[in-house]
Amino acid sequence: MDLATASVAEADAQSFFRRCGRILINGDFVPPRNDQFIPAIDPATEQVIAHVPAAGRADVDTAVAAARNAFEHGPWSRMNPSERARLMYRLADAVERNMDELALLETLDNGKPLKASRSIDVMGSAEKLRYFAGWVTKIGGETASLSAPGDWHAYTLREPVGVAALIVPWNFPLMMAVTKMAPALAAGCTVILKPAEQTSLTALRLGELVQEVGFPAGVVNIVTGYGEIAGAALAEHPGVDKISFTGSTEVGKLILRAAAGNLKRVTLELGGKSPVLVFPDADIEAAVAGVSRFIFSNSGQVCAAGSRLYAHRKIFDALVSGIAEKAKSLKVGPGVDASAEMGPLVSEEQLDRVLGYMRSGIEAGASLVAGGSRLDRRGYFVAPTIFTGTTCQMAVQREEVFGPVLCAAYFDEDGLDAIAAEANNTDYGLSAYIWTRDLGVAHKLARKLKAGFVRVNGGPLDNALPFGGYKQSGWGRENAKAGIDAYTEVKAVAIAL
Ligand code: NAP
Ligand code: MG
Helix, strand or coil: CHHHHHHHHHHHHHHCCCCCCCEECEEEEEECCCCEEEEEEEECCCEEEEEEECHHHHHHHHHHHHHHHHHHHHCCHHHHHHHHHHHHHHHHHHHCHHHHHHHHHHHHHHCCCHHHHHHHHHHHHHHHHHHHHHHHHCCCCCEEECCCCEEEEEEEEEEECCCEEECCCCCHHHHHHHHHHHHHHCCCCCEEECCCCCHHHHHHHHHHHHHHCCCCCEEEECCCCHHHHHHHHHHCCCCCCCEEEEEHHHHHHCCCEEEEEEECCEEECCCCCCEEECCCCCCCCHHHHHHHHHHHHHHHHCCEEEEEEEEEEHHHCCCCCCCHHHHCCEEECCCCCCCCEEECCCCCHHHHEEEEHHHHHCCCCCCECCCCEEEECCCCCEEEEEEECCCCCCCHHCCCCCCCCCEEEEEEEHHHHHHHHHHHHCCCCCCCEECCCCCHHHHHHHHHCCCEEEEEEECCCCCCEEEEHHHHHECCEECCHHHHHHCCCEEEEEECC
C-alpha cells in the first residue's frame, strides 16, 4: 500500500471508530438498549481503539423479530434468484472497493499482518460472496420416480430454512462472518450475525456495506455483544430456525443444548488438533515451508492448524531444524508494519492461554526447539514455538492451543495403519496434512484418516470444497454445495395425475 492509500484508509478507519457504537437491526443502525459497550483493543499496542455495543436480550429479540418479518413477508425470500444474486455480487464489489479500510480495521482489531488481511480476509471474503452468489440461481430440487402402483408426478423442493443465527469467532472475523452469511443469504434465509466480542469492527462495517448496496431491511441484522448474553440469547431463541457456530468445542456443546428447545438446525465448526504426516520421500524443502505455514500463519489461531507433526525418523532432524530455522527467522511484529510476517495473539486472555500451554509442555518434560515465551515488548506477541518429545498424555499435544505451537514426533518403518492410528488418536478430526511423493501412500492414508479435509503436499482450501469436522470438530459442512444445503429444508411433493 502506498502512503497516500494508507493515510486514506487510516482516516476512514478513524471515522468508522466514531460510528461503530451501533448495531444493525431492521435496516437501521441503533445504539444498544442497555447502553453498554465493549472496548475494541488493538492487540499490538494493548490500546483501546473504539467501543462496540454489548447488546442484550432485548436487542436480540428485536433483531430476531426483524429477521422473521423479512423472511415471512419478503421481499427477500420471494425475490427472484437473479435479483438476490445481483445484490450479493454488489456486496462483493463493495467489500473489494473498501479493501484498504476493511483490511486496516481487521489488522487493528485482530492483529494479523495487513498483507494477510488484504489478500486472505478481505479479498477472500469478496470471492466467497461471489462464489455463493453464483449458487443462488442453481438451487433446486429433483424429480423422483415412484414405485407405488399408479400414475404420479413427484419432486422435491429446496426451501430456505428460515431465520439463521450466525455466531462467529475472532480468528478470521470478516471471513467467518461471510462464510456463514453468504450461503445463508444465497439459500434465501434472513440472518442475525453475532461477531466475537474481541473483533466486531469489520462485521459492523460490512453491515454498512449491506445497507449501501440495497439489501431490504431485516435481511441482515448484526448484533455485537458477549457470547454468554447475546450469543446465548440467539442459541435458545424460539424465533431462530437455524444456528451456525464456529468456535470452541466447549461452547459448541453449549449451543447444541440451547438449540434443543425448538430443535434448531445446527451447524458446528469447532476446534482441531490436526496431524501432519511427512514421509521420507517428501520434497523436504516444500514440507518445511508448508508445515511452518500451516502452524505459524495467523499466529496459529486457525482451527485447521497443523499442530501435531509426525515425520519419518530418517528425515525428522532435517525437517525439524528447517522448521526451527523458519520459526526463528519469522518477523514477528505489529500487523501494520509492512515487514511483519506474524502478528500478536488476539487478546490478553488468548496470550495467557497460549503461554499456559507453553509452560505446561516445558513442565511435562518436552524439549523446546524454538520459542516458548512471550516477546519482550508491548502487545500480545509470542515466539513461534516447537516442541519435540511430546506425548499424547501432555495437554500441549492433546488439546487445541490455538497459537503458534508445534508438537513434533517421529515414526519408524511403521505401516500406514499404525501411522493413521497415531494421527487419529485425538478427540478432534478437522484436517490432516500429508507430505509424500508416493500417490499410493497419499490415497491410502487419506482414506484411513478421520478428518474432514485431507491436504496432500499443501493442497489448498477452496470454496468449492466442503469444510468441516469428524468427531468433536463439529457437525455439518460449510462451503461448496454442502454449505448451501445446510441452510435449506427439503420438501417432497407427490401428485396423483
Ligand atoms: P468461543 O467462546 O467458542 O467463541 C466463539 C463465539 O461464540 C464468539 O462469538 C463468542 O462470543 C460466542 N459464545 C461464547 N459463549 C457463548 C454461549 N454460551 N452461547 C452462544 N455463543 C457464545 O471461543 P473463544 O473463547 O473466543 O476462544 C477460546 C478457544 O476456542 C480458543 O483458544 C480456541 O481453542 C477455540 N477457538 C476455535 C475457533 C475455531 O475456528 N474452531 C475459533 C475461535 C476459538 P464472545 O466473543 O463474546 O466470547
Ligand atoms: Mg469467549
